[in-house]
Amino acid sequence: MKALVRAFILVFIIAFAFMFLSSRLNATQDFAGGGKTLTIYNWGDYIDPQLIKKFEQQTGIQVIYQTFDSNEAMMTKIEQGGTTFDVAVPSDYTISKMKEEHLLIPLDHSQLPNLKYISPRFMNLSFDKGNKYSVPYFWGTVGIVYNADMLGGKKITSWNDLWDKDLKNQILLVDGAREVMGLSLNSLGYSLNDTNEAHLQQAKAKLNQLTPNVKAIVGDEIKMLLANEEAAVGVVWSGDAAEIMSENNKLNYVIPKEGSNLWFDNMVIPKTAKNVKGAHAFINFMLDPKNAAQNAEYVGYSTPNEKALKLLPKDVSTDKRFYPDKATTDKLEVYDNLGKRMLAHYNELFLEFKMHHK
Amino acid sequence: MKKYKALNIYLVLVFIILYAPIFYLIYYSFNSGGTMHGYGHFTLKWYKEVVQDTRLITIVLNTLVIALLSSAISTMLGVVGALAIRTVRRAPVKNTLLTLNNVLIVSPDVIIGASFLILYTIIGIKLGFTSVLLSHIAFSVPIVVLMVLPKLQEMSPTLIDAARDLGARRWDVLSKVILPFIKPGIFAGFFMALTYSLDDFAVTFFVTGNGFSTLSVEIYSLARQGISLTINALSALLFLFTVILVVGYYFIVQYYRKPRRQGAGE
Numbered sequence: 001m002k003a004l005v006r007a008f009i010l011v012f013i014i015a016f017a018f019m020f021l022s023s024r025l026n027a028t029q030d031f032a033g034g035g036k037t038l039t040i041y042n043w044g045d046y047i048d049p050q051l052i053k054k055f056e057q058q059t060g061i062q063v064i065y066q067t068f069d070s071n072e073a074m075m076t077k078i079e080q081g082g083t084t085f086d087v088a089v090p091s092d093y094t095i096s097k098m099k100e101e102h103l104l105i106p107l108d109h110s111q112l113p114n115l116k117y118i119s120p121r122f123m124n125l126s127f128d129k130g131n132k133y134s135v136p137y138f139w140g141t142v143g144i145v146y147n148a149d150m151l152g153g154k155k156i157t158s159w160n161d162l163w164d165k166d167l168k169n170q171i172l173l174v175d176g177a178r179e180v181m182g183l184s185l186n187s188l189g190y191s192l193n194d195t196n197e198a199h200l201q202q203a204k205a206k207l208n209q210l211t212p213n214v215k216a217i218v219g220d221e222i223k224m225l226l227a228n229e230e231a232a233v234g235v236v237w238s239g240d241a242a243e244i245m246s247e248n249n250k251l252n253y254v255i256p257k258e259g260s261n262l263w264f265d266n267m268v269i270p271k272t273a274k275n276v277k278g279a280h281a282f283i284n285f286m287l288d289p290k291n292a293a294q295n296a297e298y299v300g301y302s303t304p305n306e307k308a309l310k311l312l313p314k315d316v317s318t319d320k321r322f323y324p325d326k327a328t329t330d331k332l333e334v335y336d337n338l339g340k341r342m343l344a345h346y347n348e349l350f351l352e353f354k355m356h357h358k
Numbered sequence: 359m360k361k362y363k364a365l366n367i368y369l370v371l372v373f374i375i376l377y378a379p380i381f382y383l384i385y386y387s388f389n390s391g392g393t394m395h396g397y398g399h400f401t402l403k404w405y406k407e408v409v410q411d412t413r414l415i416t417i418v419l420n421t422l423v424i425a426l427l428s429s430a431i432s433t434m435l436g437v438v439g440a441l442a443i444r445t446v447r448r449a450p451v452k453n454t455l456l457t458l459n460n461v462l463i464v465s466p467d468v469i470i471g472a473s474f475l476i477l478y479t480i481i482g483i484k485l486g487f488t489s490v491l492l493s494h495i496a497f498s499v500p501i502v503v504l505m506v507l508p509k510l511q512e513m514s515p516t517l518i519d520a521a522r523d524l525g526a527r528r529w530d531v532l533s534k535v536i537l538p539f540i541k542p543g544i545f546a547g548f549f550m551a552l553t554y555s556l557d558d559f560a561v562t563f564f565v566t567g568n569g570f571s572t573l574s575v576e577i578y579s580l581a582r583q584g585i586s587l588t589i590n591a592l593s594a595l596l597f598l599f600t601v602i603l604v605v606g607y608y609f610i611v612q613y614y615r616k617p618r619r620q621g622a623g624e
Contacts (some may be wrong), residue, residue: 001533004541008430011548015426022419025412069579228395 037062038278041074041085043265046138048298055285061278078103078270085272086279092127092264093178095134096337104133105269111280114287121326122304125264126334134266135283138301140238141324141332142179142261149250150232159187159256162233163206167213172225172234175217177343177350178335179261180207183235186258193336200349207353217354226251237263238322242300253321259331264304380597387590394587404591414576414592420487421556421573428494429551435495436502436547441536443503444510456507462500467560470497475564485567493565494555501554502547509543510536549607 040047044067052063066085068074071094078085079101090098098104109115109131118136128134146156154166162171162183173180182192184203194200215231226234227247236244241253267286269279285291289307296303296312302322303309309317317323324332338346387405390398408414443459446452462470474493475485483489513536521535537544559574566575573596580589 001537004537004544007545008434011426011430015423015430018419018423018426022416022423025416025419 036060036275036278037064038086038275038282039064039066039084040282041066041068041077041088041270043067043089044069046089046265046299048295050298051286051291051295054291055282058285059278059281061275061281063282075101075103078272084274085270086275087273087282088268088270089137089265090268092125092266093335093337095266095268096127098268098270099128099133100337103271105271105273105276106132107135107269107283108280111277112284112287114284114289117287117289117292117305117307119304119306119309121329122264126336127264128266134268135287136304137265137267137286138239138296138299139262139264139304140302140322141255142174142182142235142237142263143241143253143255143321145226145234145236145241145244145251145253147226147229147232147248147251150229156233156254157257159183159258159260161256162187162213162235163210164213167233169213169215170232171210171213172215172222172231173217174222174235174237175219177347179235180217180353181346181350182261182335183256184210186256186260189258192259192261192333193338195338195342200345204349204353208356211353211356223247239299239301242322246300255321255324255328255332257331259333262329262332262334264334265301380593383590384594384597387587387594389587394590404587405595407588408591408595411588414588417571417573417576420570424487424490424494424572425552425555428491428498428555429548432495432498432551433502433544433548436499436551437506437537437540437544439499439503440506440510440540441532443507459500459503462497463504467497467558471561471564474561478565485565486570489565489567490562490570490572493561494558497558497561498551498554501550502544505547505550506540506543509540513539 038061040052040063042065046067047065052065055061056063068077071091074088074090075094075098078088078098095104112135115131115135122136122139123131125136144156144159144162148155150170151166156162161167178192181200181203184207185192185194185199188199188203188206190196190199190203194203216225218225222234222236223240223244225231226236226244229248229250234244238253238255241251245251245253267283269276269283273279286295287305289305289311292303292305292308293311296305296308297316303312309323320328386394386397388400388402390401390403439459443452443455446455471493474489474496478485478489483492517535517539518531521531526534557574558572559578562572563575563578566572571579573592577589577592580586
């Protein structure tokens with residue numbers, strides 16, 4: 001009995017010691033600096049940690065960095081409340097949704113003098129006219145990654161090349177209704193925001209013809225599969241493409257000549273913010289050309305910051321695949337918020353394509 | 359003799375197959391290359407990252423706190439439960455109780471997790487530390503009962519009768535006769551509950567939330583963002599920790615056994 005009691009008391013003591021230790025760790029992380037904290041909610045591995053340290057040193061504000069893995073997860077957390085995110089980084093179409101749900105605080109442009117460095121090409125976009133709520137953080141395209149070695153030296157330049165008979169069972173598609181429907185619409189010369197029913201049916205019919213070439217429709221694992229040469233061709237976002245190519249240099253990325261999607265991840269201040277002034281300071285800090293360049297170099301995505309681009313190494317900033325010229329970007333389109341019903345229709349067509357028998 | 363050799367080879371083979379994935383994982387935790395294919399050179403970079411990540415360390419501590427607390431509490435509840443089941447005289451009732459207990463062990467974790475989530479939402483317990491602790495206690499209790507009951511049944515009823523004859527009160531019987539006898543069962547139940555709690559994913563996945571997370575759930579969400587070798591490093595550290603625990607447990611058992619044997623010899 002005595003031994004039992006002693007053993008259990010020991011267990012409880014250890015447990016409470018751990019609890020105390022963990023709360024102490026939390027405290028040093030969260031509440032040091034007398035409430036001068038800033039909570040940032042960003043995608044995983046999407047900022048240079050050095051910059052956070054630099055920001056903390058410059059302003060004396062303690063940064064708490066939390067990450068999410070999908071726009072939907074982030075939006076739910078913010079909607080639910082009970083969180084105190086000061087800055088979040090949603091993608092373009094999510095911003096329209098968050099605007100509709102009144103989850104954002106308008107930005108005070110007088111506190112963001114560095115906004116002038118953002119290229120006018122990336123300002124005033126359809127999802128946020130006048131940049132009332134958002135500032136672009138990174139941008140990119142949807143395109144094709146291909147392994148020229150596995151294709152016998154063949155080059156891919158357009159969406160229509162995907163329908164090539166030689167690519168049988170060689171294509172991996174990213175699992176997104178807008179992306180896949182969009183590539184079909186683009187290949188037909190339509191806009192990827194098309195809502196004309198006849199055009200959509202045509203695009204869907206064309207997708208069905210693609211099925212013999214499609215090996216799989218996959219999520220994040222597409223990066224690993226392409227890098228390991230499980231398939232020769234993949235339809236991916238440019239950010240993923242850069243990552244895949246750094247792992248396997250036989251791969252190449254191309255923005256199809258018919259046009260494609262142009263996407264943005266943007267900094268916003270959600271309504272849960274407790275430190276709105278600090279949030280502005282952080283956004284302005286990230287817009288500083290030097291910091292933006294450092295961040296772009298770390299993350300490897302394309303920066304919308306014109307001045308920062310000049311600070312990047314030449315071989316990066318002149319890489320047409322990730323910083324396409326104006327002629328190419330003019331063909332790129334941002335996803336419009338098509339409304340719930342149209343989006344459901346897109347999803348339905350995409351689902352029908354997924355179920356289409358080879 | 360020949361048969362003995364074949365058996366040995368078989369045994370070695372099985373152990374190699376069982377341990378190969380773990381060592382493969384650990385091997386790549388020292389890889390500077392950043393992926394699980396193509397070995398660069400030896401590096402401790404990933405271990406450094408693990409140690410510097412306060413968030414990860416907090417989660418490890420949380421996991422340990424949950425495991426220790428839940429297994430300790432469920433051991434107490436389980437022992438009481440086992441004692442109660444033993445006192446039931448009528449066989450059908452006893453069997454029903456035992457079956458009800460066993461159903462909880464074999465029923466899929468996913469269902470248990472989902473039902474806990476629904477329960478907590480209905481009665482308004484916020485997801486977090488409390489919800490995880492309660493769920494872990496709940497799924498550990500049947501395990502403890504199962505570990506303690508055989509020991510209780512092994513015990514001869516005459517022992518208790520003798521104690522009562524010698525004037526022991528009920529409390530004395532419990533604390534001086536029954537509990538010392540079933541002590542190995544209690545410790546076995548505790549360690550069983552501890553391992554169940556440490557590696558549980560399915561139930562925990564449903565009931566974590568509001569920033570509270572345990573290691574298995576965290577590794578799952580890390581792996582979804584693309585495998586980083588920090589996971590390997592962390593797994594290697596945990597493996598080492600488990601090995602130390604097992605070895606430590608072995609030595610503690612040895613230590614407690616020795617004096618008793620000497621006592622018997624005197």
